[in-house]
Amino acid sequence: MYADLEGKVVLITGGASGLGLAAARAFADERASIVIVDLQADKAKACAQELGEGHEGIGADIASEADVAGAVAAAMTKYGKIDVVINSAGIPDTFRPTVEQDVADFRRLIDIHLTGTYMVSKAAAVHMLAQGSGAIINLSSVAGVLGLAPRNAYSAAKAGISMMTRTMGCEWARSGVRVNAVAPGYMLTPFFQKLMDEGKLDGNKILRRTPAGRFGSARNIADAMLFLASRQAEFITGVTLPVDGGYMAWGSSDDACPESL
Ligand SMILES: NC(=O)c1ccc[n+]([C@@H]2O[C@H](COP(=O)([O-])OP(=O)(O)OC[C@H]3O[C@@H](n4cnc5c(N)ncnc54)[C@H](O)[C@@H]3O)[C@@H](O)[C@H]2O)c1
Incomplete structure (x- = not known):
């Protein structure tokens, strides 16, 4: 396509x-x-193998500068270039009220989401800027735009990622390197399923609050990423694209889709 x-x-x-x-x-x-x-690491290698010949799986903690440098260097050694970066690694917030939240948990989440996205983008951009082309796609969230208590660290990290998407997008716009983000709503992945299983998120309430009346699929996000990485998006940089079935567009106090249950 x-x-x-x-x-x-x-x-x-x-x-x-x-x-x-x-x-x-x-x-x-x-x-x-x-x-x-x-x-x-093992899952990364197994998934890469599952994709077929010519793909690579690398174990790394993106909150570690040394790990990030190692992963980018390994990709450059094997392929000689990096054209697209997708910053999707992440963990959920603890969902603890602010006054009970451990500072260590707050810092770890910021380290992974915000600093991790920064470090991976920075390390890859060195090569993208040298080759005069590249596309970076970050993962923001509805939580980066709307106030979803009690998710302090997660919301702050996602808002930061959206702003960093703008700043990096502007900085590199003349160098052929585009930086955009997607802001998923509620997508059925292990991440979201676990939060529902643990009772931290109420799936029925979310469905009623979502104009489309359904959860998103991981493929919905992948489709937006394909577009943002492609030539068709060559004049698009610095944006955060909601992919949320209308969740952020909805502002009424009524349910958006009461018949979804
Ligand atoms: N699923 C949703 O509904 C949803 C909504 C909004 C935003 N997001 C964001 O999308 C991204 C992906 O979410 P997902 O649903 O695919 O989650 P997921 O839990 O299915 O996958 C996250 C992956 O990140 C990896 N990871 C975690 N910490 C890491 C680290 N320090 N270094 C390297 N890898 C690490 C995990 O091992 C896992 O494979 C996250 O940034 C999340 O915040 C998800």
Whole structure:
């Protein structure tokens, strides 16, 4: 569908699960070479193997500068370039009230989401700027726009990621490197399923609050990423694209979709 993605090298953090894995499959279907970078080293390698020949799985903690440098260096050694970065690695917030929240938990979440996205983008951009082309796609969230208590660290990190998407997008706009983000609503992935299973999120309430009346699929996000990485999006940079079934557009006090249950 996107002929220009053939032969591109796509580095995906958090690519061993959920949205990152769906992106890996979608870009592999476009004949791109995929580098999965994930804390779960064995799963990263297994997922890369599952995609077929020519893909790579690397174990790394994106909150570690040394790990990030190692992963980017390994991708450069194997492929000689990085065309697309998808910053999808992430963990959920603790959902604890602010006054009970551990500062260590807050810091760890910021380290992974915000600093991790910064470090991976920075390390890859060195090569993208040298080659005069590249696309970086970050993961924001409805939580980065709306106040979803008690998710302090997660919401702050996602809002920060959206702003960093703008600043990096502006900084590199003349150098051929585009930076955009997607802001998923509630997508059925292990991440979201676990939060419902633990009673931290109420799936029925979310469905009623979502104009589309359904949860999103990981493929919905992958489709937006394919577009943002492609030539068709060549004049788009610095934006955060909601992919949320209308969740952020809805502002009434009524249920958006009461008949969804
Ligand atoms: N699923 C949703 O509904 C939803 C909604 C909005 C935003 N998001 C965001 O999308 C991204 C992906 O979410 P998902 O649903 O695919 O989650 P997921 O739990 O299915 O996958 C996350 C992956 O990130 C990896 N990871 C976690 N910490 C890491 C670290 N320090 N270094 C390297 N890898 C690490 C995990 O091992 C896992 O493979 C996250 O940033 C999340 O905040 C998800």
